[in-house]
Amino acid sequence: MAPPDADRARALREQLRAADHAYYVLDRPLLSDAEYDRLMRELVELEEAHPELRTADSPTQRVGGAPSERFGRVVHREPMLSLGNVQTDGELDELDARVHRLLGLPAEEPVRWVVEPKLDGLAVELVYQDGAFVQGSTRGDGVNGEDVTPNLRTVGRLGANRGVPERLAGAPGAPGGRVEVRGEVLLQKKHFEAMNQILLRQGEEPFANPRNAAAGSLRQLDWRVTATRPLSFIAYEALAVGPEPWKHHWQKLADLAAWGFETNEENKLCLGMGEVKAYRDRMAEHRFELPYDTDGVVVKVDDLDLRRRLGAASKFPRWAAAFKYPPQEEATRVKAIWASVGRTGILTPVVELEPVRLSGATVTRATLHNEDEMRRKDVLVGDWVLVRRAGEVIPEVVKPLPERRTGEERRFEFPGACPVCGARVVREEGEKVWRCTGSACPAQLVGKLRHFAQRRAMDVDGLGEKLCAQLVERGLVHEFADLYAIPLQTWAELERMGEKSAANIVAGLTRSKQTTLRRFLYGLGIPQVGEATAAALAGHFGDAERFLAAAEEDLAAVRDIGEETAREIRAWTAEPQNQRAVRRLLEAGVMPAPEEVSARGFFAGKTVVLTGTLARRSRDEAKAEIERRGGKVSGTVSRKTHLVVAGEEAGSKLAKARELGVRVADEEEFDRLLAEG
Ligand code: IVH
Numbered sequence: 001m002a003p004p005d006a007d008r009a010r011a012l013r014e015q016l017r018a019a020d021h022a023y024y025v026l027d028r029p030l031l032s033d034a035e036y037d038r039l040m041r042e043l044v045e046l047e048e049a050h051p052e053l054r055t056a057d058s059p060t061q062r063v064g065g066a067p068s069e070r071f072g073r074v075v076h077r078e079p080m081l082s083l084g085n086v087q088t089d090g091e092l093d094e095l096d097a098r099v100h101r102l103l104g105l106p107a108e109e110p111v112r113w114v115v116e117p118k119l120d121g122l123a124v125e126l127v128y129q130d131g132a133f134v135q136g137s138t139r140g141d142g143v144n145g146e147d148v149t150p151n152l153r154t155v156g157r158l159g160a161n162r163g164v165p166e167r168l169a170g171a172p173g174a175p176g177g178r179v180e181v182r183g184e185v186l187l188q189k190k191h192f193e194a195m196n197q198i199l200l201r202q203g204e205e206p207f208a209n210p211r212n213a214a215a216g217s218l219r220q221l222d223w224r225v226t227a228t229r230p231l232s233f234i235a236y237e238a239l240a241v242g243p244e245p246w247k248h249h250w251q252k253l254a255d256l257a258a259w260g261f262e263t264n265e266e267n268k269l270c271l272g273m274g275e276v277k278a279y280r281d282r283m284a285e286h287r288f289e290l291p292y293d294t295d296g297v298v299v300k301v302d303d304l305d306l307r308r309r310l311g312a313a314s315k316f317p318r319w320a321a322a323f324k325y326p327p328q329e330e331a332t333r334v335k336a337i338w339a340s341v342g343r344t345g346i347l348t349p350v351v352e353l354e355p356v357r358l359s360g361a362t363v364t365r366a367t368l369h370n371e372d373e374m375r376r377k378d379v380l381v382g383d384w385v386l387v388r389r390a391g392e393v394i395p396e397v398v399k400p401l402p403e404r405r406t407g408e409e410r411r412f413e414f415p416g417a418c419p420v421c422g423a424r425v426v427r428e429e430g431e432k433v434w435r436c437t438g439s440a441c442p443a444q445l446v447g448k449l450r451h452f453a454q455r456r457a458m459d460v461d462g463l464g465e466k467l468c469a470q471l472v473e474r475g476l477v478h479e480f481a482d483l484y485a486i487p488l489q490t491w492a493e494l495e496r497m498g499e500k501s502a503a504n505i506v507a508g509l510t511r512s513k514q515t516t517l518r519r520f521l522y523g524l525g526i527p528q529v530g531e532a533t534a535a536a537l538a539g540h541f542g543d544a545e546r547f548l549a550a551a552e553e554d555l556a557a558v559r560d561i562g563e564e565t566a567r568e569i570r571a572w573t574a575e576p577q578n579q580r581a582v583r584r585l586l587e588a589g590v591m592p593a594p595e596e597v598s599a600r601g602f603f604a605g606k607t608v609v610l611t612g613t614l615a616r617r618s619r620d621e622a623k624a625e626i627e628r629r630g631g632k633v634s635g636t637v638s639r640k641t642h643l644v645v646a647g648e649e650a651g652s653k654l655a656k657a658r659e660l661g662v663r664v665a666d667e668e669e670f671d672r673l674l675a676e677g
Contacts, residue, residue: 005046007562009053012043014530016059021456028212035369069605070221071146072639074137074661076125077180078239081142083118083298084316086323089277092299095321096273099301102310110272112302114249115279117266118322119234120293121186122215124152128179131168135661138219142315147639147661150223152185154231160191161232165260177242181256183235187214188291191230192361209361209389210293232292235261249302266290269302280323287325296324329388329398332356337368337381337412341420343447343525345436349374349412351385351397358389366395370432371414378402380409418443439577442472448525452480456531457523458512462505470494480524481584484509513590517544520592524582526572528565536560537569542594544582548573602673603631606642609657612650614667625674637662645670 016039022030031039040060047054054060086092099111123139136152137145156163168179187195192210195217199207207213217229235256238246246252250269257263266283270276280297287294301307301319310318333354339347349368356363366387368374377397379385384404385397414434418425423438436444446468453463463483471477471494476486491502521544522534529537540558541547550573555566572578608631610622617625622645623633637644637656644650644657644664657664665673 004562004564005050006053006560007564009043009046009050010532010560010562011528012039012046013055013058014532015039016043017532018530020059028216069642071138071148071219072660073642073663074125074135074140074145074147075663076137076139076143076145077241079142080123080125080139080145080182081312081317082315083320083322084313086299086321092273092277092321092323095299098318099306099310103306112248112250113270113273113276114253114300114302115268115270115276116236116264116298116300117283117287117290117294118296118298118324119184119186119236119264120211120295121184121234122211122218123182124148124185124218124233126152126164126181126183128168128181130177133164133166136164137661144663146219148218149661151218151220151226152233154223154227155185155218155233156231157227158230160188160230161234162260162262163231163233168259177240179241180239181235181261182237182239183233183261185214185218185231185233186210186292187217187230188232189293190291191232195229233262234264236264236267236298244304246304248304249300249307252304284325296322298322328358329386330356330358331384331386331401332363334379334381334383334385337374337379339415339419339434341418341436341441341443341447343444343451344527345418345438345441345444347414347418347425347434347436349414351379353385353387353395356387358387358395361389363387363389363395366397368397371427371434372432374412379412380405381412382406382409440478445472445477449477449480449483451525452523453483453512454523457519458515459519460505460508460512462501462508466496467494467505479581479584481581481588484513484585484588484590513588515590515592517542517547517592517594520544520585520590521547524578527568529569533561533565538592538594544586544592548579548582601629602676603629606631607634607640608632609634609637609641609644609653610647611644611653612647614645614647614670616667616671622670629674643673 016036019031019036019039022028043058044060047058047060086095096111097107099105100107100109103111105111125137125139125145126133127135133153134149135147136149137147140146152164153166156165187210189210192207192213195213196207207216213229214231217226217231220226236253238252238256246255253263253267268279270279276299283294283297299321301310307317307319312318334351335354336352337349338352340350341347349371351366351368353364353366368377368379377399379397379400384401386399386401387395388398389395415425417423418436418438418441420443421436421438421441423436423441425434425436427434438444446465449463449468449471450465452458453460453468455461460483468477471483471486474494476490477483488502488506491497491505492499494502497505517538518531518535521529521537522531536558537547537555541550550570552566552570555561555569556563558566561569603626608626610619610633614622626633634641637653637660639660639662641657641660641662644653644662645667646654646657646664647667654664656662
């Protein structure tokens with residue numbers, strides 16, 4: 001049986017993974033940076049104290065966002081590294097001293113540094129072949145990016161800036177062959193605000209900040225949506241295959257501009273750390289006047305030969321670093337506090353603020369997380385508070401300013417009943433949160449439907465928050481299964497719907513019936529059952545009926561499931577109303593298929609194409625190996641292919657893979673991936 005630490009570590013992993021996914025894939029952050037850091041620290045500490053709890057796929061073990069499966073994969077020829085942070089003058093001096101040491105430069109001879117504002121957008125790579133733009137991708141996890149070529153072609157077309165040129169100008173300057181240009185896709189502040197206004201008018205949710213808006217706009221499945229967003233591109237790096245034509249980074253920046261890219265006019269060549277620090281201080285003042293968000297300055301060694309000699313550690317180059325600004329804070333007034341009710345019935349105190357400009361956006365709301373946090377921070381209605389956007393993302397109340405109190409302020413009392421359905425609210429012993437006990441609470445139901453329909457669960461495209469709220473308000477849905485019974489005409493008559501969107505939803509619902517048990521169990525929103533637990537349950541029980549019938553001991557026998565989780569799951573499945581909800585879904589034609597194979601590892605859920613002659617195994621053997629690990633083997637290469645395994649004399653499929661930027665593995669790498677999975 002797993003000890004409580006194991007349960008906690010798993011819960012943390014799931015929370016952090018969900019937060020990563022929300023941030024990197026959905027571009028809708030779930031947690032504030034401070035909260036994220038707190039959870040991450042807790043997990044790191046737990047793993048340090050109990051190394052046996054550290055899993056290979058723990059969020060502590062990796063950087064950046066995994067590329068989304070929605071896009072084709074692009075393997076970056078050279079990894080897109082991230083930057084190490086320096087926080088103090090001392091650390092800048094250390095960087096300078098290290099470079100001196102490595103170069104054998106006398107201390108009084110200054111290093112040439114290029115300093116650039118750290119742009120708060122989304123890093124992308126553009127590939128030019130003989131001067132023509134052929135492929136563009138996001139950074140992804142640094143090694144595998146997402147293919148967003150058609151989307152990138154639209155960047156700059158609305159005139160926000162020079163964008164992504166189709167062809168490099170000034171052919172003599174542009175080397176033949178392949179050039180990779182790296183830089184940041186971003187939204188200028190004024191465009192961000194205009195765009196959010198439009199989204200609000202259309203009844204859609206506005207983006208939290210320009211970074212998320214840029215990422216969300218670029219990472220659209222339909223490039224025509226991207227084309228309506230006024231994105232900019234600023235170039236900061238060029239890489240050529242073979243001998244590079246540049247000796248200095250500063251020269252590269254000049255060439256990038258000559259080819260037709262926008263480079264940052266704030267970039268500066270500095271002689272020695274003294275000039276770097278002066279630039280940083282000036283920029284710290286001046287950065288809010290820039291048309292786009294920045295979150296620091298990047299310091300880079302100018303001499304490229306020296307860069308090569310300095311090399312890179314596993315995640316960061318040794319020749320560059322980022323100096324990050326502390327988050328900006330502003331004072332504003334709390335107009336109201338209320339409790340918002342989520343999917344699991346948890347009441348979260350939310351403060352409504354006088355609108356305040358903060359790091360380039362207008363903030364009107366912040367969460368206080370839970371009652372204790374609200375009491376700890378001692379925030380009253382009417383208070384002046386200091387707010388910040390941690391990581392310039394989610395608004396947070398830092399602290400109230402009691403010296404500005406007038407005596408008119410009021411405490412917010414947590415409601416004794418659910419503000420939405422009126423049911424009793426309880427705070428169980430040892431719990432930090434109040435929960436609504438209403439079994440038919442509309443707010444909970446809306447949250448549940450949303451969770452059920454999300455991409456990682458039943459994957460019903462278009463069934464968002466607003467639509468779910470309408471279904472509940474109109475009494476069309478009381479249980480998941482009701483979704484499948486709504487006639488097309490009824491869908492079409494809902495607000496902001498039409499024949500076409502209605503048809504799409506119905507088609508999406510029909511498609512969702514062919515699902516996997518793992519997705520199905522996750523979508524039910526059972527307490528403690530995140531994606532990993534759902535996968536473990538699905539692998540163990542194989543079908544929904546067996547899962548429903550499982551006793552607490554049977555549940556506790558599942559790999560990675562502890563006693564407490566088992567108890568909570570059983571409490572859920574024992575509820576006749578939950579049993580009924582599941583049965584009705586099965587009756588409605590939902591067919592959760594078992595995945596007999598592993599739901600973990602590299603091949604799980606991936607599509608692989610085999611081509612050429614493999615030396616160590618037959619095609620059929622290779623296919624069986626992949627399928628046993630949860631992968632699918634297909635005969636044709638498309639953007640949806642995750643991997644092409646190329647044996648000897650691979651032909652057109654290999655060429656196609658290269659053309660589409662699909663990852664290619666030789667047999668040796670295939671062996672390695674099989675061993676991993
Ligand atoms: S250079 C290894 N230059 O910072 C070199 N990066 O933490 C890294 N970024 O993913 C790239 N402005 O999104 C570079 N002027 C700039 C940058 C910049 C923003 C971002 C970029 C990258 C992240 C690295």
